[in-house]
Amino acid sequence: MPVEVILPKVDMDMATGRISRWYVGEGATVKKGDLLFEIETDKAAMEIDAPASGTIRDISGKEGIDIPVGEAVAWIYAEGEATAAKPTQEAPARPIALNETAPAAAATANVPEVVSAKAVNATPSNGTRATPLARRLAAGAGLALDAIAGSGPKGRIMRRDVESAMTAPKVEVKAALWPDQIISRPPASSQPRPAPQLSAGAAPLNFAWLRQGEGRPIVLLHGFGADLNSWRPMLAAGPVDAPMLALDLPGHGGSPRQTPADLDAVAVDVEATLAALDVGPVLLVGHSFGGAVAATVAARGDADVRALALIAPAGLGPEINGAFLQGFVRAKSEASLMPWLRQLVVDEQVLSKPFVNATLAQAADTELRTAQADIADRFFADGTQTFDIRSLITGLRIPVRVIVGANDRIIPASQSQGLPGEVALHTFAATGHMPHVERREQVLKILLEMARA
Structure with a gap:
């Protein structure tokens, strides 16, 4: 008999939840414990594992809509088990939510639908159809809904449509809809602050708002060979109440495939992106090579960095x-990539299947890996770090914290010794080069404390 996959209750007050992302598709083969999907609640994002091994079928839990706790969102069939073997118990009718339409709901749910004409025909006051999650993401990114093409039923704007618009190389933002409420800062005067005017290509680096919130924004710069999505596991560790903006460095992710001349050149692109988005003051966070970039940006003083x-x-x-x-x-296959990924961490279990698959997808992008090989040759020639940020940190007059893993096999943790006494050093035992993944709860707590200070 197939195994039911339900939407679980992940906090005490939860009555409904939203699947923010499926990691597998219809017909995929999964093993017990494999990551299936991510739930987004008001308090946290949680990853949900497969309760059994087999083939995933009948996926009815769609991304971005409210789903009652305990409702089946998919079924897992054992090898050779017929699809018709799924239990066909009659389920109680449920009304369609205002963000659904009758055709969409009937096609994706295995229960009878009770539809009122008012619910089906309801249209938001601004005339734009969008799911609540899409509206929230668009508001957090400062995007006008009427400028986004919807891919859902009857042109409804879905989460994926907003994320595509957020990461598009060309950005257009309507001044009247810029979300000042996302960034809390005292007004410069009693006069309203004019909203930023972004022309096409004004933001040189690819970016995405990973979380919305209030207070000081946290800007995240990934390490060599990664991209802005490498921060998502950390954000699933607990509730995040601060806006979080992640950038792709040059030669990475969706940013231009170019080899910057030096750290200052990368810093210029970061500063220009922050200026185009009118983001500041910020807590600037950098991992590995992104840490060197972050220190350079802070030392240059052109961006409003309040903590590092x-x-x-x-x-x-x-x-x-x-x-x-x-x-x-050089790695192009899972067999050749995994030995190197294992060097990043102490606990190999944190190398989830989605993480490995995402890295493999990047490995298949020849142009991307060629750019990164050039970057490695320029900044890490002959296996040596050819730049020094120690003097930059020493000259800073803002709060600085350094977070390292005691068992880092990429960059020795001992290099973080000897910094000025006012720099706080956090060293995590039994942790490798990715503390924000292996010790994500603790690192997230540190960052949120810094943002609130």
């Missing part, structure tokens, strides 16, 4: 695992 967090930062000493850099950019 460096996670396993590069640039504090010459030694680096050159074999890892070369092996990583």
Whole structure:
């Protein structure tokens, strides 16, 4: 008999939840414990594992809509089990929510629908059809809904449509709809602050608002060979009440495939992106190579950086695992990639299947990996860190915290010793080069404390 996959209750007050992302598709083969989907609640984002091994079928839990706790969102069939074997118990009728239409709901739910004409024909006051999650994401990113093409039923704007608009190389934002409420800062005067005017290509780097919230924004810069999505596991560790903006560095993710001349050149692109989005003052966070970039941005003083967090930062000493850099950019298959990914962490279980698959997808992008190989040759020539950020940190007059893993096999944790006494150093035992993944709860807590200070 097939195994029912239900929407679980992940906090005490939860009556409904939303699937923010499916990691598998219809017909996929899964093993017990594999990651199936992510639930987004008002308090946290939680990853849900497969309760059994088999083939995923009858996916009815759609992304971005409210789903009652305990409702079946899919079924897992054992090998050779007929699809018709699924139990056909009659389920109680449920009314369609205002963000659904009768055709969409009837096609995706295995229960009778009770539909009122008022519910079906309801249209938001601004005339634009969008799911609540899409509206919330668009507001957090400062995007006008009427400028986004919807891919859902009857042109409804879905989460994926907003995310595509958020990461598009060309950005257009209508001034009247810029979300000042996302960034809390005292007004410069009693006169209203004019909203930013973004022309096409004004933001040189690809970006995405991973979370919305209030207070000081947290800007995240990933490490070498990663992209802005590498921060998502950390954000699933608990509730996040601060706006979080992640950027793709040059030669990474959706940013231009170029090799910057030096750290200052990367910093210029980061500063221009923040200026185009009118983001500031900020807590700037950087991991590994992104840590060196973050320190450079803070030291230049052109961006309004009020605090700096460096996670396993590069640039504090010459030694680096050159074999890892070369092996990583050359790997094209899971068999050749996994030995290098294992060097990033102490606990290999944090290397989830979605993480591995995402890295493999990047490995298949020849242009991307060629750009990253050039970046490695420029900044880590002959297996050596060719730049130094220690003096930059020493000259800063803002709060600085450095977070490292004691068992880092890429950049030795010992390089973080000898920093000025006012720099707080957090060293996590039994942790490798990715503390924000292996110790995500603790690192997230540190960052949120810094943002609130």
